[in-house]
Amino acid sequence: MMLTEERVMKRPQEITSVKALLESQGLSLDDDVEHTLGIFRGDELIGTGSVSGKVIKCVAVAKKFSGEGISAKIVTSLLHYLSEKGVHHVFIFSKPDSAEQFRSLGFREVARSEPYAALLETGPHGVEEYKKELRKGFVEGKNVCGIVVNCNPFTLGHLHLIRTAANECDIVHVFVVREDLSLFPYAVRIKLIREGVSGIPNVRVHEGGDYIISRATFPRYFTRKTDLAAAQAALDVEVFARHIAPALGIKSRYVGEEPYCEVTNAYNEAMKKVLPAHGIKLVVVPRLKVGNEAVSASRVRQLIREGKLDEAEKLLPAHAFAFLKSPEARPILERIKTSDSRH
Amino acid sequence: MVEGKNFGMELRKAGCAGTLESSDIMITIHPGNGEGIEIVLESPAKQQFGKAINSAITESLMAIGVHSALVEAKDRGALDCTIKARTETAALRAAEMDDDEVRAKK
Numbered sequence A: 001m002m003l004t005e006e007r008v009m010k011r012p013q014e015i016t017s018v019k020a021l022l023e024s025q026g027l028s029l030d031d032d033v034e035h036t037l038g039i040f041r042g043d044e045l046i047g048t049g050s051v052s053g054k055v056i057k058c059v060a061v062a063k064k065f066s067g068e069g070i071s072a073k074i075v076t077s078l079l080h081y082l083s084e085k086g087v088h089h090v091f092i093f094s095k096p097d098s099a100e101q102f103r104s105l106g107f108r109e110v111a112r113s114e115p116y117a118a119l120l121e122t123g124p125h126g127v128e129e130y131k132k133e134l135r136k137g138f139v140e141g142k143n144v145c146g147i148v149v150n151c152n153p154f155t156l157g158h159l160h161l162i163r164t165a166a167n168e169c170d171i172v173h174v175f176v177v178r179e180d181l182s183l184f185p186y187a188v189r190i191k192l193i194r195e196g197v198s199g200i201p202n203v204r205v206h207e208g209g210d211y212i213i214s215r216a217t218f219p220r221y222f223t224r225k226t227d228l229a230a231a232q233a234a235l236d237v238e239v240f241a242r243h244i245a246p247a248l249g250i251k252s253r254y255v256g257e258e259p260y261c262e263v264t265n266a267y268n269e270a271m272k273k274v275l276p277a278h279g280i281k282l283v284v285v286p287r288l289k290v291g292n293e294a295v296s297a298s299r300v301r302q303l304i305r306e307g308k309l310d311e312a313e314k315l316l317p318a319h320a321f322a323f324l325k326s327p328e329a330r331p332i333l334e335r336i337k338t339s340d341s342r343h
Numbered sequence B: 001m002v003e004g005k006n007f008g009m010e011l012r013k014a015g016c017a018g019t020l021e022s023s024d025i026m027i028t029i030h031p032g033n034g035e036g037i038e039i040v041l042e043s044p045a046k047q048q049f050g051k052a053i054n055s056a057i058t059e060s061l062m063a064i065g066v067h068s069a070l071v072e073a074k075d076r077g078a079l080d081c082t083i084k085a086r087t088e089t090a091a092l093r094a095a096e097m098d099d100d101e102v103r104a105k106k
Helices: A012-024 A070-084 A096-103 A127-135 A156-168 A186-197 A229-248 A262-277 A297-305 A309-315 A318-325 A327-338 B046-063 B080-094 B099-105
Strands: A005-008 A035-041 A044-052 A055-061 A090-094 A108-113 A117-122 A144-149 A171-176 A203-207 A252-256 A281-285 B015-018 B025-031 B037-042 B069-075
Touching: A012 A035, A012 A044, A012 A055, A035 A070, A044 A070, A055 A070, A070 A090, A070 A096, A070 B015, A070 B025, A090 A096, A096 A108, A096 A117, A108 A229, A117 A229, A127 A229, A144 A156, A144 A229, A156 A171, A156 A186, A156 A252, A156 A281, A171 A186, A186 A203, A186 A318, A229 A262, A252 A262, A262 A281, A297 A309, A297 A327, A309 A318, A318 A327, B015 B080, B025 B046, B025 B080, B037 B046, B046 B069, B046 B080, B069 B080
Parallel strands: A055 A090, A144 A171, A144 A252, A171 A203, A252 A281, B037 B069
Antiparallel strands: A005 A035, A035 A044, A044 A055, A090 A117, A108 A117, B015 B025, B025 B069
């Protein structure tokens, strides 16, 4: 048995050595990690792994120590760290060729996107339980479609997309990104959506949970970094096509055309590639325009940032504009004005 | 081995013990829903030893007065004595008790 020591990596030179080890395996250290572990033999860093939310990632073991059970030590330590924090539904985000090793440690594979990414999970409430919940909302229909939205905030553009789908399909399932990493909190986003579609009888609104654009399936969505976005987008779409669409009999997915954001555009590109392979049709709906301007939530946030909320009125459904003018919205508007986040 | 047929142990939160290293087992015990002990086992030897592992876990829980729990077990080829020790420790952590409190209660 090899004697090793565990250390939490914090200081700049420690982080530098972690990055070097990851890079030697073709990996990188994501900037959203909150806890990074180092496994040492003497002074030599021989293994590392990190945690972001409920996701274990950036796991690497020095080549000459592979097969010595170092990754079991890393995952054990990170699981205990998460357990202390009360997190028991845990994901591992890895390369597909490491997935087998994590399966042998008791993780179940959710989906993979060759050759970039695989997602595994552990805990009593996994994707099968999520699908069971979803199936309660199953509605029979010849032409059932799905839409994934963040609605940060809900605009006339989202309403247009949902209405278009509702006119063309029997049933529209709308999934709302659950992760609370956007400037508009989840509770506000889903409330404005529910109110906005309440008059359309064939629309069902669902919580996106851990499996639709989450820190597990698509971390780059929230950091707006484009380098790995394509790889992660493909994984997220795999999860949708393999688990979510079959649970509800979804045959097509509607998306808004994306003229501005590179990350969202990468997501749309991934859907073009992945969905047809699973027999799901992708329908791209052109952006709604008001005057010459395409309606977008990022434009609304920009107007808020510039203190021109009244100019956003023409981009928003009446109830959403009324909300933004209400006292309840004040802290959110303040946050948008002072935050660096473009998201 | 803690014997405690005379008292029930209340699980307050999830408790975790053990490692994923070879010959060990990692056990996480969640408070149950009052419908007995449910075990979700992952093991390379599940076909051959699944039943034996499950009964080792159930017996150690019963022995310390836990009658309702959801148990996640990730086995890496642990012996019976290891399974029992890990299960007991995980349950004590889930009940927010230490060994002394258990002995005092007996």
